[in-house]
Amino acid sequence: MNDSFAPMTQRTRVLLLVAAVVLLVAPWMAYPIFLMKLMCFALLAASLNLLVGYVGLLSFGHAMFFGSAAYGTAHAVKVWGLDPLLGVAFGVLVAASVGAVTGLLAIRRAGIAFSMITLASAQLVYFLALRLPFTGGEDGIQSVPRGHLLGLIDLSDNTTLYYVVMLAVVAGFWLIWRIVYSPFGQVLTAIRDNEARAISLGYQVNRYKLLAFTLSAALAGLAGGLKTLVFQIATLTDVSWVTSGEALLMGIVGGLQTLLGPVAGAMVVVTMASSLSSVAEAVLIVQGLVFVLVVMLFRRGIVGEINAYLSRRDAARQAQ
Template sequence: MSKAIHSHHASATVLPAEAPAGLGPVKIGLMAIGLAALIAAPMFIYPIFIMKLLCFALFACAFNLLIGYTGLLSFGHAAFFGGAAYFTAHAVKEWGVTPEIGIIIGMAGAALLGLVIGFVAIRRQGIYFAMITLALSQMFYFFSLQAPFTHGEDGLQSVPRGHLFGLLDLSVQTNMYYTVLAAFVIVLLVIWRFVHSPFGMILKSIRENEQRAISLGYSVQHYKLGAFVMSATLAGLAGGLKALVFQFATLTDVTWQMSGEVILMTLLGGIGTMIGPIFGAGLVVTLQNYLATSDFPVTIITGLVFMVCVLVFRRGLVGEFYASRLGRKLGFEHRR
């Protein structure tokens, strides 16, 4: 009997203890090159464009934390992204708080929304979960349309960027850019640490075999809700930064199309990879930016790119590279 109990506890320990992939010299070198490129980018590329890309990449990474590592498909992440944009913009413009306090207020609002929506949605699975998140997100959209503080279809405009910590003037483009970049890098480190923590390992075990995780005594609902709230909070950070970068918050950020865009970005890059959503966001934002002034319909071109990627790159662009012989040789592994 004692041997059986010991075996049971051993299984419970082993299940989530998937060893994280080490950061070999190739990975460290690539990260260093990428960071150096982002630091130097404003000297060659329009800073507003890169800041938009970083905000959406951050949004996609937050969404990937939920779908890629927990296996939950949400159709309502625009509520957290756009809601935080409204909360941050209102706090900075109407209450006169500093930008960092405004962003914290936006993240807190997104976390609260995530707690409420997640508490209702995680009781269902699969398409039912996705539809509940979509329905509740649409409810928040109509709230944003009617609420006085959002100014309806006009949105919140002329939002001041202010001074970060009372010292750094964010109205200076360079200061704003490196603030966004610093937040982006910090969040990537937080997500990496979270994914490779014991909590993250349990989320992966829930994704792979929920019933087995339940049988081993894990409170699956609590872990799902925790992941949902964290994903919502980080999506809120992306929305708050976007509101400061563009100095406005509008209904566009809370529409169901925005939820569709972040799903598209994550699928294109590769679900369950750290940098896949970044590549996906970069591809979508670049297409939108350069096709906006052309005669080509942006949505059709984006749809065609998505179709090609789904048919040819089943795991996403980065996921396919990880699964390729070169990717495996360099030490990458697609764990999805």
């Protein structure tokens, strides 16, 4: 596979050690809220990358899972008074349910038709979020309490919440890693590379697609539920097509078909948006320019190009 994050090479062990150290000390070096936003969007982009990069299904509506989980978590925690853990779990369940229903319709088509079905479904979810009485309309669900995790851990402290979010996001990435490097993941890549041959080998392709779609939706839902606890609000922005576009942009900039690409892409896009927050109209312009430059100069994305360079270097060393 086109990824340096392969099962337990020496490079992987070093990378994991460095990543662990960085994650542990990060809240003491940077603003925790920004870091948590970065992690949530990195997980959202990774969930979309699982679908696009490893199954070959281009979704234009992944924000519907992110946003539906955000609203589900906000309602469960604020209105029902559930524990934050149960609230996020409920949000994931909502997102997975939306994903299963949408997937049943979308996987019957391929290519641009599939993408348009996901976009249309996302617009339907956006309309429901705008009109349903319990979503708060244009105001959203505000002042969502963070509460106490399992009744013990006070999440009102940003640093404490950071480590909780970090563990959840790491678990999400671990699940993606396990999916990609499992027999199930190998079937998904076979479907991506040659669906007709996968069918001829006896695989029930639509079942694999539906399961992958639902898993991707659940992971996006985990990101959305965590985001609600971080910012204590669920809004229409969470289900907007702009959020879907940003998630796709993160994957392309960082590198599709790589596990770390969404992280690199999220770092670029989220940092850019935060740095240009005082001139909001410039954000989309700069994002567009970055996208054009990446497509023209780094066709594999940031991590994809690094992986390609490392592969060429290793091949040259072996040839000597």
